[in-house]
Amino acid sequence: MFFIGCSDLELEPEGSVFTEKQKEELTKVAPERLQAEVNGLYSGLIKYASISDWYGSTRHYDFGYAAAGLMFDASGQDMPSENSGYNWFRNSMRYTDRTAPSEITYFLWNLFYSHMKTANDILFTIPSDTSDPLLKAYRGQALASRAFDYLHLVQIYQFTYKGHENAPAVPIVTEETTPEQAANNPRATVQQVYDLIMKDLDEAINLLEGFSRTGKEMINQNVAYGLRARANLNMEKWNEAAADAEKAMVGFSPYTIQQVSKPSFNDINATSWIWGSDVSETNDIVQSGILNFPSMICSLTGNGYSPGYAGRYINQALWKSIPTSDVRKGWWTEPVWGKDEDGEDVIVDYKTPLVDMTWTTTYNNVEYGIIDWFGWNAPYLNVKFGPYQDQYNNPTNACDLPLMRVEEMILIRAEALAMGGNTSTGKQVLENFIKTYRDPSYICPVNDAKGIQDEVWKQRRIELWGEGFSLFDVKRLKKPILRKGINYPAPFSYDLPAEAPILLWLLPEDEINTNEAIDEATNNPVIAVPSV
Incomplete structure (x- = not known):
């Protein structure tokens, strides 16, 4: 477990904790250090070899958030791949990574809790009532980043919000969590995790009002609205999801038909990208x-x-x-x-x-x-x-990574409007998007709310393919995994019912060993690997 400590900012006072006055002094004398921490929120999503010390060597999936997205997509029904030892995401495709000692579950846990620790370090340092515009922006980015982490963790280690509000999710760690508390920190319920997500995003949206970012790798108010739209969609708060998605979209426009008539999705400067990872040629994951x-x-x-x-x-x-x-x-x-x-x-x-x-x-x-x-x-x-710079056979893999696109927000809005009782407008939003930007001949084939929701899901499966959404959508909509009779390798060509327990990763063994409140009995169940 990753807990906060004042020494994390390398500015520890003589006492064991910061006083409010010391925090105030810190924010005045060390703005560069705070900026470095904020930068760490974004570099942490493209971190190279994060678990090498733990594992003893570098695993070839160890390149940050994009790898997690591939693990999620490999676990679903829309990304078949070779059954080969060279396939670093094969274990997720065949569900052999759903064990407590699994290196994959450790990677996922470490990815999001390490990223969260950076956010907590920032939040520990900046007073919640600060009036300084720069510090408000720093705090807002940290809160939204922590919400991003919990929004993933709660979906990795438990089923969807609706119907599972009281199910155990993951331990909550904030800037106020002490080492002693972290050592005896039970799994919070799904409801408790979402309560924190919404609290963080509500404050982030307020703090990021008027903040003008210098690059789209940074979280601004649009991104915070987009994250809250995702959370509201999961909670089936339809009106709120539609409203947040609409606010997230302001200032962005979808890829045109011409723009996606060639291999794309590799440049953060695209008008459709609300948020992304800006990858340079000198980044470790590229140099690897x-x-x-x-x-x-x-x-x-x-x-x-x-x-x-x-x-x-x-x-x-x-x-x-x-x-x-x-x-x-x-x-x-x-x-x-x-x-x-x-x-x-x-x-x-x-x-x-x-x-x-x-x-x-x-x-x-x-x-x-x-x-x-x-x-x-x-x-x-x-x-x-x-490929990088749209150059075939380019050996440099410095492509940027999409984290949030306006197309996702349009699809959230269409689904949420329909499910919230405004079916005609939801259908119109969907039709306008597809007809204008993807298929001029498109006509939505359904009129009822559930039918529109399923049609939006189909469009999400196509539009957002490869961007890490497919498994969470299957869980959110309580759909089965259907692999039989299609192009999956024979050993993995099986179907799974909705909410099959094997879809849940187990909390990692390292957490069980260091957290007295979690043991095998309180972990997710060990499930036999499916077979044909």
């Missing part, structure tokens, strides 16, 4: 070569596991449901059919209108086409995420 998001998901990178060793594909049934008039159908390759020597139908090639299929490169005097060079192994392979 292949321990980064593009290495694992981009099918056009010149340096990575994807696609030759572990491609990321879409659920073929979902892909087939996308109309040909929808530009997003080209975000994944389609099979080209021919006949084998016996006259049987076989896949002979792959294609997509988004990629220049005439591209070639020469190596050792041999010319290679795009499929052979990059190792495209099967149809339905994603080309949604473009």
Whole structure:
């Protein structure tokens, strides 16, 4: 467990705790140190080798929040991938990481609680009643960051809010938690965690009023509204979710059809990105070569596991449901059919209108086409995420990472309006978005609230594919996992019922060993790995 201590800011006073006067003096004499802590909120999301000391070596999924998103998506039904030892997200796909000693659950726990510790350090230092505009902005960013962490933790280690309000979630650690309290800190209920999330976001939104950020890697009021929209959606507070999503959208516009008619989603400067990680060429995850998001998901990178060793594909049934008039159908390759020597139908090639299929490169005097060079192994392979600087075969994986896009907020608003009783407006919001920005021929096929909710879910599965939302959506909507009869590797081609216990990660063994209030009996249950 990560608790707050005054020494964390390397400015410990003579006493064992800060007085209010000492806190006030600290904020005056050490603004640079506070700025460094705030910067740490964002660098912590793209941290390289965070668990290397714990594990004893560097795991190739250890590159921050984007890896967590891939773990979530691998655990669902929309991102099939190879059953290969080179697939660093295979354990999440086959659910073998749902144990207390699992390195994956330790990685997830460490990712969010370490990030939260940075937020708590800042909150410990800045008085809640500060009137200084800069300190208010720092405090607002820290509160929203902590809410971001808990919003993930509560969904990783428990089922959705509705119907599970009193279920055990995760321990709550704030800037006021002492080491003694952290050592005996039981799992708070889902309701208690959401109460803190909402309290933090309410204050953050107030503190960030008028704050003008210098880069979209920073949290501003739009981002805080977007995070609260997500929380309200989970709690089925429909009117509040719709209102927050609308406020989060102000100043942003979706990718146009033309902009997503090529591999994209790699540049924080896109008008649709409300919040993202700004990744530089000198960042450790880039300098590592292949321990980064593009290495694992981009099918056009010149340096990575994807696609030759572990491609990321879409659920073929979902892909087939996308109309040909929808530009997003080209975000994944389609099979080209021919006949084998016996006259049987076989896949002979792959294609997509988004990629220049005439591209070639020469190596050792041999010319290679795009499929052979990059190792495209099967149809339905994603080309949604473009390579760095949109340059095919670029070995530098310095692509930025989307954390919140305006398209997500539009879809939240459409669902929330419909479920909140305003079905016609919700349907219109959905139709306007899809027709204007994705498929000019689109007509929402349903009129009732539940039907619109399911249609929005389908659009989320397509639009937000690969961005870490799919598992949480399945849990929120209490949907089954359906993998049979589609393009999953045979050992993982099984279905799971809604709220299958295997979907929950277990709290890590290290937490059990250091927190007296948590043991095997109070952890999530150990469930046998599913089989065909």
